[in-house]
Amino acid sequence: MAKTGFPIVHFYDQDFVDIYNKTWTWLYDFWKKGTKRNALQQKYFNYPNSNYINQYEACFSTFFLVYSNNMFPPFAALDNFYSKQEESGAIRGLYSEEDGKPILKEDNPEGVQPPLFSWAEYNLYHKIGIKKRLKEILPTLEKYYTWLEATFQKENGLYATPLASVEMGNTPREKAYYLVDFNAMQAVNALYISAIGDILNDKEISFKYKKKYFSLKTRINSLMWDKDFGFYYDLDIEGNLVKVETIASYWTLLAEIPNEDKANIMINKLSKDEFVTENPFPSLSTSSPLFSEDGHGFRGSVFPHLTFMVVKGLEKYARNDLARECTIRHLYFILDTLHPDGEKKGNIYEAYLPMREGPAKPIDKNDKFPRELFLNYTALSTITLMIENVIGLYISLPRKTVDWIVPTIEIMGIEDLSLKRNMITILANKSGRGWEIRLESEKLYYFTINIIGVKKKTLPIPSGKCSMLIDKL
Secondary structure (H helix, E strand, O other): OOOOOOOEEEEOOHHHHHHHHHHHHHHHHHEEOOOOOOOOOOOEEOOOOOOEEEHHHHHHHHHHHOOOOOOOOOOHHHHHHHOOOOOOOOOOOEEEOOOOOEOOEOOEOOOOOOOOHHHHHHHHHHHHOOHHHHHHHHHHHHHHHHHHHHHHEOOOOOEOOOHHHHOOOOOOOOOOOEOHHHHHHHHHHHHHHHHHHHHOOOHHHHHHHHHHHHHHHHHHHHHOEEOOOOEEOEEOOOOOEEOOOEHHHHHHHHOOOOOHHHHHHHHHHHHOOOOOOOOOOOOEOOOOOOOOOOEOOOOOOEOHHHHHHHHHHHHHOOOHHHHHHHHHHHHHHHHHHHOOOOOOOOOOEOOEOOOOOOEOEOOOOOOOOOOEOOHHHHHHHHHHHHHHHHHOEEEEOOOOEEEEEEOOOOOEEEEEEEEOOEEEEEEEEEEOOEEEEEEEEOOOEEEEEEEOOOEEEEEEEOOEEEEEEHHHO
């Protein structure tokens, strides 16, 4: 087996494979070097046309960089922010690449951004398996959490942050004081710090943050849920529901906040009602009078990072079938925008139109939205969702497990995927004896094949080459 390079994906639609491969090639231009003046990492990922680092984008970038077989280091993007932590525990969302100082703006004076570090670190651990790192960064995560509590948590237990803190631009939520997405993100933060405590066998940390998680979950459910419409809303300063339906509410799925009944109501809106568009998922409900088929920023545009968030939320409620279907539809729109009909030149963009192919349109023609080749978000679709939701592979290196979850077996798979010091290959193909899965590995691991609604089987995969016939399982 090849020991260098990126994992090779196989899929019956070659266009999906091509855009996956192109993404890795494009990413070579996204590497920057820190300087003595800005004190950033020696080599870190960022958008080439940017002159600042962005916490939100850095966290998301780790979800695709982790699949680079160590060709691109995923940790540096996070370490840039940890190294800037202040005595109070504060980590600002933006830092200048010129001098490394925080960039604070009038609409976000504390420079707070979505607190997703612990989610990113938990995912990195399961894909790379460095337990020592979790022990080293846990104090940083704790100090940061404490700063968020002290600065933004109010007497009702919810967090009040500026609208700019959730990076949703012109979203029509001006009356919102308690943001449903920021509160759900902080619940995600607590949930994964607790999980990190479990990994480190630190029962005190695990219990402490589980308690914080359930406390916040209870408040979101009691104060932000509208039982008549079946949706989570922002609150105004007086605690009243702000009846604007945006994709931001689906952070609650990722945070595992709704029970099964509430989750089903919300998921129905993604498959039958307010959030159904040709390209999943619009940033604003189609029922809103402000919804625009031209996107107009967060008035209907489809953002790959928010589609990624919804897909990962669907997984939490075992809706892998819907997650895969929506991922494939979304990828076709990215492909059609990259390769438009006629002589018009295509590209990859920060945001897309909800009802037809093409980049989303800004409200102001002078606006730089959407940014071209903005892989900080789009690589989540072309790499991460491609591996995890189109091919259907879920990997945990510490558990030595690979789960393959698909609604039906097709010609697809992955080759030369690094599990630390173990390169594996999993390929499905049709032979004269029926559907066959070829496996190759350098070390033992446990493989679960889950054909949704048909069969599920876990088998130990020894080192070397082997194959299995699906019909014989």
